[in-house]
Amino acid sequence: YNHFPRHLKWENNNVTFRIVNYTPDLKKADVDKAIRRALNVWADVTPLTFKKLYEGNADIMISFGSKEHGDYNPFDGPGGLLAHAYPPGQGIGGDTHFDEDEQWTKDSSAYNLFIVAAHELGHALGMSHSTDPGALMYPIYTYTTGYPLAEDDIEGIQALYGPNPNPKKVKPRPDAPKKCDPELTFDAVTELRGETIIFKDRYYWRIHPQMVEPELTLIKSTWPSIPNKVDAAYENPEKDLVIIFSGIRMWALNGYNLVDGYPKYIHKLGLPKSVRKIDAAVHIKDTGKTLLFTDEDYWSYDETTETMDSGYPRSIEDDFPGIEDEVDAAAYHYGYLYFFHEHLQYEYSYNSKKVFRIQRANSILNC
Amino acid sequence: AQSSAKPLSSEDIDKQLLAEKYLRRFYGLPSGLQGSRTSSNFLQAKIKEMQKFFKLEVTGNLDDNTLAVMKEPRCGVPDIGE
Numbered sequence: 001y002n003h004f005p006r007h008l009k010w011e012n013n014n015v016t017f018r019i020v021n022y023t024p025d026l027k028k029a030d031v032d033k034a035i036r037r038a039l040n041v042w043a044d045v046t047p048l049t050f051k052k053l054y055e056g057n058a059d060i061m062i063s064f065g066s067k068e069h070g071d072y073n074p075f076d077g078p079g080g081l082l083a084h085a086y087p088p089g090q091g092i093g094g095d096t097h098f099d100e101d102e103q104w105t106k107d108s109s110a111y112n113l114f115i116v117a118a119h120e121l122g123h124a125l126g127m128s129h130s131t132d133p134g135a136l137m138y139p140i141y142t143y144t145t146g147y148p149l150a151e152d153d154i155e156g157i158q159a160l161y162g163p164n165p166n167p168k169k170v171k172p173r174p175d176a177p178k179k180c181d182p183e184l185t186f187d188a189v190t191e192l193r194g195e196t197i198i199f200k201d202r203y204y205w206r207i208h209p210q211m212v213e214p215e216l217t218l219i220k221s222t223w224p225s226i227p228n229k230v231d232a233a234y235e236n237p238e239k240d241l242v243i244i245f246s247g248i249r250m251w252a253l254n255g256y257n258l259v260d261g262y263p264k265y266i267h268k269l270g271l272p273k274s275v276r277k278i279d280a281a282v283h284i285k286d287t288g289k290t291l292l293f294t295d296e297d298y299w300s301y302d303e304t305t306e307t308m309d310s311g312y313p314r315s316i317e318d319d320f321p322g323i324e325d326e327v328d329a330a331a332y333h334y335g336y337l338y339f340f341h342e343h344l345q346y347e348y349s350y351n352s353k354k355v356f357r358i359q360r361a362n363s364i365l366n367c
Numbered sequence: 368a369q370s371s372a373k374p375l376s377s378e379d380i381d382k383q384l385l386a387e388k389y390l391r392r393f394y395g396l397p398s399g400l401q402g403s404r405t406s407s408n409f410l411q412a413k414i415k416e417m418q419k420f421f422k423l424e425v426t427g428n429l430d431d432n433t434l435a436v437m438k439e440p441r442c443g444v445p446d447i448g449e
Contacts, residue, residue, distance in 0.1 A: 073443065084443030099443075111440070119442055129446045131420050139393075139446055140439040213424040215432070 001137060001156025002128040004087040009126040009160045010059065010094070013047045018058035025104040026113065034106070035062060038117035041136075042125055044168040045154050046161040059094045060124045062117075066100040075099040082141055083116050085123035094124040108143040108224070116141065118148050126160045127153070132176045133218050134202055142221045151175050174201055176216060180367035182360060183343045188280070189329040189364075190233035192242050193255060196331070198364065199230040205365060214365050223258060226251055232329065234281040234290055236303055245278045269301055270308030282330035282337065284350065293327045320348060322355035338364075386410070386429050389437045390417060393445045420446050 017039065022031050039050040050060075068074040071092060075081050078101050085096040096117070103110035115136075122137050130137040135152040150173040177184060177200045188199040196207040198214075204222075205214040219226055232245040242253040250266050252259035267273055271292070280293040289309070292299040297313035317324055320339070329340040337348040340361050347357040360367065390396035390413040397409060411427040418425045421436050 075443070079440050081443040082440055116442075120444075123442075123444050129420075129442070129444065131422065133422075139444070140436070140441045211424050211432075213422070215424075216422055 001130045001132075001135065001152050001159075003126055003156065003160065004128050007126065007160060008087040008089060008093075010048075010088045013161065014049050014051060015060060015094075015125075016051045016053050016058040017060035017062060018053040018056070020061055020063040023064045023098065023100055023104050023113075025110075026106065030106055031104075031113065034114040035117055037114050038121050041118045041148055042121060042157060043164070044170055045149065045164055046125075046157055047163075047165055048125070048161055059088075060121070061095045062098075063095075064098045064100040069097060071095075071097065073097075075101060077101045078103075082111055083120045085120040087123060087128075088126050096120045096124050111141060112143055115143065115148060122153065122157070125157065127156050130156070133216060133221070134173055134176050140221075142218055143224060144220060147171050147173065149173070176203060177201060179205065179214060179216070179362055179365045181362070184362045184367075185342050186329045186340050186361055188230045188233040188244070189331045189338070189340060190242055190244075190281075191235040191237075191331070192253070193235075193240075196364070197233065197242075198329075199233060202228040204230075207364070212366075222256060223251075223253075225258065232278040232281040232292070234283045234330075236283050236290065237285060238288075238303065243281065245281060248276055269299075271299060280327040280330040280340070282332050284332055284337075286335070286350075291330070293330065295326060321353060322346065323348065382429055382434055385434070385437055386414065390414065392443070393417070394447055395445065416447065 019031065019035060022028050042048060043050060066075055067077070073084060081099055082102055083096070083098040086092050086094060088094050098104065098116065104113045105111065106113070119136055127137050129139045130152055132138060132150060132152045135150040136148045137153055137156065147170060149170070152175050154172050186198055186200055190197050194209060198205040202219055203216055204219055205216055207214045219228060219230065226244060227246040230244055230246050233242060235242045240254060241259065244251045244253065245266060248266050249263035251262045266275065266278060275294050278292050278294055281290060283290045288303050290301040290303055292301060293316060296316055298316050299312045300309040302309055316327065323339050323346060325341055327339050327341055331338045335350055337350050339346040339348060343361050345359050345361045345364065346355050348355050387396060387410065390410065394413045394416050396413045414429065414433065415425050415427045418433055423432050423436065
């Protein structure tokens with residue numbers, strides 16, 4: 001998180017606000033509700049209270065305007081700049097402006113007023129932008145559902161005002177994973193047209209051969225309809241598809257695009273109903289088989305006949321000596337299987353059936 | 368002497384203008400005329416600052432990923448506190 005210079009904040013915890021005008025995109029009551037909910041997001045985790053004024057000058061003056069709207073800080077028509085706000089202070093300090101040229105909504109069909117208002121009111125209270133892509137104070141708009149604050153946001157606002165003396169029960173979003181944390185574990189690993197995608201919590205890293213630095217992105221900002229938690233993923237290069245598993249459902253990607261007709265149930269692959277989650281999946285290009293790991297067992301799916309091979313499940317420990325425990329994620333490169341479990345990755349030779357090397361899981365991230 | 372320099376394509380000019388406008392608004396790139404050398408140094412330094420903020424690969428160049436982030440809908444408050 002970041003604050004404004006000199007950690008600008010309101011000296012009085014009882015802050016006033018006024019909604020000066022309204023957007024025609026929403027009913028007046030919906031705008032009122034969105035602004036009140038956005039203020040409550042911050043009130044729940046600080047001693048701050050917000051009193052609504054209907055006339056005169058309030059600490060936070062909220063308005064909708066387009067292009068040049070009176071503060072020599074013009075908006076830019078649809079898209080681009082959505083809103084802005086000023087840090088705490090006299091006069092324009094705390095004032096919050098929304099670009100009327102945007103379409104404001106209560107859902108995800110356009111720009112969600114509640115989400116943008118919660119972000120801007122963070123500025124009006126003294127928060128600057130965060131570099132954590134999962135934080136509410138990250139500068140780029142992302143539609144999210146559920147509790148909007150990340151731990152990073154709460155830490156930042158409480159560094160200014162302290163905690164709420166009567167804390168509400170909130171469930172902050174975990175912060176972005178640190179790629180070189182020695183204890184880092186992965187949820188899933190897959191290839192995608194020459195790139196490597198690594199899923200962790202609500203995020204995924206994208207490793208491109210020509211990029212030195214892996215890129216961390218929110219899953220939902222690329223695939224809004226895929227859950228925040230991916231269990232397993234694999235690429236079938238022959239079909240140019242990446243299959244992503246979460247719980248008992250699976251999605252298919254063609255490139256970065258979701259394939260129509262998904263999600264489907266994993267049991268369509270021939271898994272018994274008793275299987276409720278796939279831990280790891282990997283496609284063995286040389287055999288055309290996809291291995292699906294669940295708990296201590298694994299299954300073999302024939303991509304050509306699109307049927308599960310008979311004689312499965314088999315024990316991971318029996319067939320992959322050296323891999324004693326469950327598998328978090330798996331990948332296959334040039335005859336080597338890479339099993340990821342907790343903070344380690346095991347390089348397993350598929351031909352000579354033995355573990356050749358054990359490294360930290362995040363060595364794949366150049367750590 | 369033969370010169371391999373060639374004029375920027377209009378697409379490159381658009382990208383340059385987009386980047387300058389973005390960096391002026393959010394990263395304090397100085398506006399107004401400067402010497403060509405200082406302005407390209409400034410521009411590259413500000414591109415690096417923006418790439419670092421968004422955890423992109425810090426190259427100082429206007430690569431596709433950097434431009435893609437510059438085109439995302441976002442908040443109008445600058446990213447650097449000053």
